[in-house]
Amino acid sequence: MPIPKATAVLATNVVVFTIRDERLVALLVRRPRDPYAGLWSLPGGLVGDEEGLEDCAVRTLRDQTGVQGLYLEQLYTFGSPDRDPRTRVVTVAHFALLPPARLKGELADECNTRRWAPVDALPALAFDHDRIVAMAHQRLAAKLEYSTIGFQLMGERFTLSELQQVHEIILGETLDKRNFRKRVRSLHCIEETGDWYRAGNHRPARLYRLKQPGAVEFIK
Amino acid sequence: MPIPKATAVLATNVVVFTIRDERLVALLVRRPRDPYAGLWSLPGGLVGDEEGLEDCAVRTLRDQTGVQGLYLEQLYTFGSPDRDPRTRVVTVAHFALLPPARLKGELADECNTRRWAPVDALPALAFDHDRIVAMAHQRLAAKLEYSTIGFQLMGERFTLSELQQVHEIILGETLDKRNFRKRVRSLHCIEETGDWYRAGNHRPARLYRLKQPGAVEFIK
DNA sequence: TTGACATAGTGTAGAAACCACACTAAGTTA
DNA sequence: TAACTTAGTGTGGTTTCTACACTATGTCAA
Structure with missing residues (x-):
């Protein structure tokens, strides 16, 4: 029987997803150290x-990338x-989910120490981070089907076509426009702004x- | 900004569920120490x-309660x-899930240091363990609906009535016998033994x- | 042996959800 | 004003879901 020790080094990581160039991408940072x-x-x-733990995830994300104010949940x-x-x-x-409308300015810039990588074409990642991204993508796709989490990728105001495209990209399949809209309408969680x-x-x-705005609910 | 420290004390805990006296119960141990x-x-x-982490959960569970060989998954x-x-x-x-058929001998015994407590009538628990049990119950109930996890509470051989009762107890509602059996049949994951x-x-x-026997699959 | 008992096991019809499918609407631009 | 592009809408067939009640088959006791 192994002898327990009391302490471990404890860290958090965050997979920040957004949509960019019609692909699901995750935010990566260059490791400065061994x-x-x-x-x-x-x-x-x-x-x-x-x-x-969540505070740490939020803090390190903000410090390393400037991103904050996102929907965020623990994964594994x-x-x-x-x-x-x-x-x-x-x-x-x-x-975490970043509405693509917020991909402006600094955040959109890629540089030698920060980039957005398509989840289906990741570069080599440190540690087991590729597994983490894979599990996060899987979880996100699953939750699209049984919760209203998809709206957390929308900006303050959005069109139904934008919403549909986000779903299609994450799920990796095209959806029928009329059926999609019917389903969204039946959720009763959005309203018209009156603007176009x-x-x-x-x-x-x-x-x-x-x-x-903040609410994510289970459906069905 | 807080200054990070490198280490934390790291532990695992396990909520072992089974059915006893027609209630969903969780295994508790008496804390010997402050x-x-x-x-x-x-x-x-x-x-x-x-x-x-999972190894630790399995080991501590075995050492403290003698229970092993269960379906087990990380919760939160x-x-x-x-x-x-x-x-x-x-x-x-x-x-973790213990088939009630295995509630025999030692395991069934309650004593001053080990007991089975109904999840809807827990005694006062140490730390935030009541929250952990609540989340585990919620997760289990949710997974009954979209996976075949319920079978992990069955022994090697079981009747459909037993299976239905387990579902009813976890979900806290009665189910229609014919509809339940229709649904189970449509999963194609069980077979008759020929015995009665x-x-x-x-x-x-x-x-x-x-x-x-080990497989848990998503359905629908 | 037979009748009472208790749980096992089975089908159907109406309602709701799901899915496939194609055209018109309303702007912009040349 | 005509061409272009995306927005927006309804229906019918299929499948799934749900509500619902009776017969089957064993044990046990009289």
């Missing part, structure tokens, strides 16, 4: 002394003894908003 | 140096800074078995 110096990895870091805790070559590090993985989105030489689209 | 000495709590303990990680009055302890909570279960002065019931 192990895996120079490799891409998920934002994250060590949990502070008096810090909650990864703790294989050998997942870090130095010493035992256990990470509490989270995922105009873009290009075509009919404008109604803009909607969430009735309860 | 904090909360004498209070009831979930089995669990500190993670060993070279030990995986609880890490509020003040959840343990002594020092920071983060626990990776799991839940005889008990009492009434017609015997067919005994079934899982085609793939």
Whole structure:
């Protein structure tokens, strides 16, 4: 029987998803230090002394990438003894959703230390971060089907076509426009703003908003 | 900004569910030591140096209660800074399912240091263990609807009435017998053994078995 | 042996959800 | 004003869900 020890190095990581160039992408940062110096990895870091796990996820994400104010939930805790070559590090993985409308300015920029990578074409990642991204994607796709989590990828105001496209990209399949709209309507969780989105030489689209912006509910 | 520290005390806990006296019950152990000495709590303990998280959950459960060989999955990680009055302890909570047919001998015995408590009538528990049980119950009930996890509460051979009763108890509602059986049949994951279960002065019931005993699949 | 008892086991019809499918509406631009 | 582009809408067939009640088959006791 192994002899327990009391402590482990404890960290959090966050998979930030958004849609970019019609693909589901995750935010990666370049590791500045060994192990895996120079490799891409998920934002994250060590949990502070008096810090909650979700607080740590939010803080490290903000400090490393400037991103904040996102929907975020705990995903799974990864703790294989050998997942870090130095010493035992256990990470509490989270995922977060960034509405693509917020991909402006700094956030949209990619640089040598930060990039958006399509989840189906990731570069080599440090540690087991590829597994974390895969599980997060799987969880997100599953929750699209039985919760209203998809709206957390929408900006304050959005069109139904935008919403549908986001669903299609995450699920990796096309959806029928009329059936999709019927389903969304039946949720009763959005309302018309009365405004219209105009873009290009075509009919404008109604803009909607969430009735309860933060709320994610189970459906069916 | 808080200054991160590298280490936390890391533990696992397990909510072992079974059915007893037609109620959903969870296995509790008496805390031998402070904090909360004498209070009831979930089995669990500190993670060993070279030990995986699930391994730790399995080991501590076995050592403290003698229970092993159960379906077990990770539930959620609880890490509020003040959840343990002594020092920071983060626990990776799991839940496990014990087929009631295995509630024989030692396991069925309750004593001063081990008991089965109905999840809707728990005694005062140490730490945040009541929240852990509540979340585990919620997760289990949800998974009954969209996976074949319910079969993991069945023994090697079982009747459809037993299966239905387990579902009813966990969900807290009665189910229609014909609809239930129709649904189970449509899963194609059990088969007749050819044997019959005889008990009492009434017609015997067919005994079934899982085609793939360990497998839990998503449905629909 | 037979009748009372208790649980096992079975089918159907109406309602609701799901799915496939194609055209008109309303702007912009040349 | 005509071409273009995306927005927006309804119906019918299929499948799934739900409500619902009786017969079957064993045991046990009189």
